[in-house]
Amino acid sequence: MTLRLAVGQHSDAGRKPLNQDFHGVAQPTDAQRRARGIALAVADGISSSPVSQVASAAAVRGFLEDYYGTSEAWTVRRAAHGVLSATNAWLHAESQRGEGRFDKDRGHVCAFSALVFKGREVHLLHVGDTRVYRVHATALEQLSQDHRVRAYGGPTYLGRALGLSAHLDIDHASWPTEVGETFLLATDGAYDYLDAALVNDALARHGPNLQAAAESLVAEALARGSEDNATLMLARVDALPRDIAPPVDRDGLRLPPRLSPRQAFEGYRVVRELQHTARSQVVLAVDDAGREWALKLPTAELAGNARELDRFAREEWVARRIDSPHVVKAAPAEKKREHLFTAVEFIHGQTLAQWMTDHPRPGLDEVRDIAGQVARGLQALHRKEMLHQDLRPENLIIDRHGTVILIDLASAHVAGLSEGLGDARALELAGTLQYTAPEYFTGDGGSPVAELFSLAVLVYQMLTGALPYGLQVPQVRGARDLHKLHYVPLRTRRPDLPEWLDRVLRKALQPQAARRQQALSEFVHDLHEPGPEFLARDRTPLAQRHPLLFWRAATVALGLATLVLLGLRATGR
Template sequence: MPSQLTVSVGQYSDKGRKAENQDFHGVIIPSEPQLSTKGIAIAIADGISSSNVSHLASQATVRGLLDDYYSTSETWSVNKSAMQVLTAINSWLFSQSQKGEHRFDKNKGYVCTLSALILKSTTAHVFHLGDSRIYRIRDKQVEQLTEDHRAWISKEQSYLSRAMGIYPQLELEHQSFSVEPNDIFVLATDGVYEHLGFEKMCEFIDEHQSDLDTAAKLMAEYAFDDGSTDNLSAQILRVDSLPSQDIKERLEQLTTLPFPPILNVRSDFDGFKVVRNLYATSRSHIYLVEDQEQNKTSNLPVVLKTLSVDLQEDAAAIERFLMEEWIAKRISSAHVLKPCEQSRKRNFLYTTFEFIEGQTLTQWMIDNPKPSVQAVREIVGQIAKGLQAFHRLEMLHQDLRPENIMIDSLGVVKIIDFGSTKVAGLMEMTQSIEHQNILGTAQYTAPEYFLGEVGTSKSDLFSLAVITYQMLTGRLPYGAEVAKTRTKSAQRKLYYQTALHDDREIPAWIDDTLKKALQPDPFKRYQELSEFVFDLSQPSQTFLSKTKPPLLERDPVVFWQSISAILVVIIIVLLNT
């Protein structure tokens, strides 16, 4: 089994010479699967001395981050999860200050500093506001990772320029970097680090490697003895081991269950009865089956999917295969294929999904060679809703094509294949096997993938626009040229073929919408799927302004009245000079 991320932690906090402790700190080391999907979080906050409620701000910030971060979707990246949580906390702190009697005095509100470290797989993510600090000790060398957000008026006077709750907008410092075994991170408030040199910091940690709580306590006591008048808080986190990056170990973990044999019609398999073979591809075998246990209460058939025999030694292919069901379980949308829950234990490696009685979009286009714009618009709108469900969870589909879209007997459109889907939260995990960059079908793949660039939601938008164009015209906007363009220069030479045709009733503004969505440069496309769908329903303001006839043609009377008024003004000016 691959080794896990393991750490040792020490913490200490004391009010020092102050009447109360306005600092707050905490750490969470979850068990699996959250250890892999979310990582380890440690945070420290320091309330400002001028406020009587800043200790509440420190508690709310640290507790809120540690509790709510682990409640965010496991598909989200660390950055998105932490930013969503901290933005909400910051808004709450600011609103509490605005409700109080000191709403016009930021120094008396719900304000605190924050320094947080989230360790996921082999990467450390730092989130920071204010003047508490995070240090890294590597090979006896100490490096300060955070910058003090403090503005100095003079040598004696300064104030916090950034902090939690001080402004309605969150201006957070975020950075990420690789970690190594035996890296040590120290989080400390100013009451400690202003009176503790690097040499002493390393000395306490070296002398108490097996008891980091004692090392943190000694740091605080040393600062106290040196004359610190502030609260005293310190945290130490040492990285003891990192997850294995060995692909062979990962493959063994993925294939703990045996692969099923090729199934025959009417055969019994793991509690299922095979009704018929649906189809087979180079990636998988698809069967229509009946669940013999579930059939006692329901007669609904189920789709059973097994990995192709040719890919049973391919670690990346196995991981993609298993990811499909994992992804489907986390998306709740009427326009995305649903997995089938199975209560009994599986004895083989396979996945099960709902059966859709209908046809693929490929077949629909064959049956409807000249569809109405309204029919296309309805299908595209449903596909877009399915894609938005992916994007809300920081997932990119990356292989949107007609074969991966089903239309059921009621006209409901569903996205059915997730084998190429990229999940931001899982991409941060070292255990995830590296995949090749281009996994989609070339004709529908966005141009940026062929440059080796990372895809975005605008890449899925491009694929949807290609499908829309194909439904309306029966051809592809760039033919097969996109896959041949491997440089920016070549992509700038791509020529968009207008969707307008004598034999098809396609409005000019639809063509204008498609042209924008199909721009080779992703920054020139629509920024959101909703914008594209909206502009398919009515002419955009940009199009109307571009096609607006001159004033002389629209209203000759107003045009000549305007000219006459201008001439009168000119004459008056000339007479007065």
């Protein structure tokens, strides 16, 4: 079952010679509807401006067109804010070139409200004094907030609107919706003259014909004395999807056979097998142009496991949307496939796990270089609202030129794909447990700061060959357990490394996410140029900084004291 809306919309200039309102609803393709939902919007230009009708038309048209050009990986909020910020910048720039430069009331300014239905949720985007209501049998529930300001007890004016200033502060809210719910969007020329009884009467009289209901309500607002432009939209939820569709439609794709060397398969020729597990087979193959690719194929054991098959579909989808030298690249989609598999570039090099075996005590500069490259790969994912979620030595390859590349995107969390069922957060434990941040185990879910923790674990392991908390983190079951985690100081394992480095890593590896560095760039900067908080003399008690050294010293001191006491006793003192 797919998302379906019934929509009715109407606008009338009323007694004014010019209609400065604008409205519209998108007509997305099936693929766009699955990825971005259905959007509708209304805008109201300020009557004091001779060009506000340009602003309202540009706002609605720009939003309904450009929203569907944003990345499918983005959440509705991220995509909508990006589009509306660009529109706001254009409107404000136009105002600065005209009369609006000296008088904002004559600029390219408008109020704006939009609803985006995606999955089983509805999102509200709003700025100004257009309104959005949910229609109930006895009331109109206002979902938007008017951004009007009253000056010293006098008339009100718009405090926030599109084009009013260079900075846009737009409201966003989202909530689950249900089949049968009806929403109303309107400008003040309509909503000031309507009530719940009138709206429900129009809906009852016109039945499923929301267009006729919208027209009758606008006519009624004008008949009741509205002297402004009147615009009204009705949207009723007729059907909702049962689940969020995977990014790649697997219908019609067969499970592949097990491949053998020299076998032809989907435009590739197999060279050799790289790996085989119960769940997948990975082979090296070449295409007709002689380029090498790693093909990953699900085994027959996954035939009934829709969740794992969706992961196969997602892995190449993610790689295709990331452009970074530090993230594995997908093969070009040159022909329609018959089987389900992923194809990514084959990288000649060694995994970070192999590198650590070859470099048991690496220098700090080598480790910093690797960490910086991994961070840049993660940042490329984070800019698309994605999390890798399985950062471990086996999923990092250092090629023959020294470039570090993130591979295996099957566990990646994509906020835009998860959105629509009530929670777009990364809550699932998807990666290798000993590299996973504690917040996954407490139920708070992942974030870029969680991946900072995983990177810090790798840095610590590269330097020492061990894990900072051993196997304690996977034993966390709640927030109280975070206090039981005991960090093993870096210098107990590598006393040749500087003290400030231990402090940088200790901060990045804090069990509480809020106490870490809050950006990967901040962590990488601290590794190269530690600030005063890391260079200052450490006042942490020795028992916490170096517990092993503390107890050794305490044991020696106790032994010496015992010998002195025995000596004094022997001499009779």
